[in-house]
Amino acid sequence: MTRQPKEADEVTQPPEGPAAGPAPEPGSPAWWQARYAERDRRRPRAGGLTLARITAGALELADRDGLDALTMRSLGEHLQVRHTSLYRHVASREELLIETVDHMLGEIRLPSLTAGWQAGLEEGAREFRRVLGAHPALVPALTGGQLLGPHALRAREHALGQLLDQGWAPRTAVHVYLTVTHFVIGSAVLDSGGAARTGPQRAAMTELFAHLSPVTHPVVRRHADLLNAPDGVDEFTFGLRVLIAGLGRLHTEETEA
Secondary structure, eight states, rough: OOOOOOOOOOOOOOOOOOOOOOOOOOOOOOOHHHHHHHHOOOOOTTOOOHHHHHHHHHHHHHHHOGGGOOOOHHHHHHSSSGGGGGTTSSSSSHHHHHHHHHHHHHTOOOOOOTTTTTHHHHHHHHHHHHHHHHHHGGGGGGGSSSSSSSHHHHHHHHHHHHHHHHTOOOOHHHHHHHHHHHHHHHHHHHHIIIOOHHHHHHHHHHHHHHSOOOTOOOOOOOOOHHTOOOOOOHHHHHHHHHHHHHHHHEEEEEEHH
C-alpha cells in the first residue's frame, strides 16, 4: 500500500497557564467552551488540513458506509491523509462525531419569520427534519452531546431572536424553541431507529391487529386500518400542526393577559 504524503496541519498554539484538570466530557458545555478557546488560538496554514474538511469527509463517509464504518483510520484513508494527523483537530472518535453533527447542522437553511412566527416555525422544523433525513446514519449521534457547536448556536440565535421580535416573552420563547427542536429530533431518532414504517410494514401490522382477539383488544382490532395508515411524514406533519396550533393559543393567552 502506497503511503500517503503527510498533509500540512493547522498550527495550534500551546495553552498558557498551569496544567488543566481532568478533560471535560466531549459535547458538554465545558468541552465546547474549551473548543472555542482553542479555535481562537489556532492559526491556519495555507493548504493545511482543517476541521471543516475533516467533518465534511466524516459526513460523506457516514452517509456512504454507515456510522459504524466511521473510524479515525477509515476517515484518514477517505481523506488520503495519515489518520494520526486527525488527532490534531479531534482527540477521539467521540469528538469527531460531535463536530460532524455540528457540521451537518450547517446545512440548515434558516427561515425568515416575516410571514409570522407560525409559518417560520413550521418552515424551520421542516428544514431541520430535511437535513436529518438526508443524513440518517448520523442521527443517532445527535444524543452524543449537547448541540452547542457554532452551527447549532447559529440556529438557536436566529430562532430565539425571531421569536422575540414576534412578541414572545423571553422565557416562553426559550420553551417554544426547545419544544419544537426536540420534537424534530425525536421524530428523526425514531425514524432512524426503525420506528418509521414502510408500506409493507404497515400492511403487516394491519394484518396483525385485525387478527387480535375481539375480547382483549376490541378497539385496536376495529381500527386496524386507521392505526397503520399514517407513515412517518404524515405523523410528523400532523404532530407539527397540532404543536404550532397549541403554541398559537398560548401566545394569544399571553398577549391578552
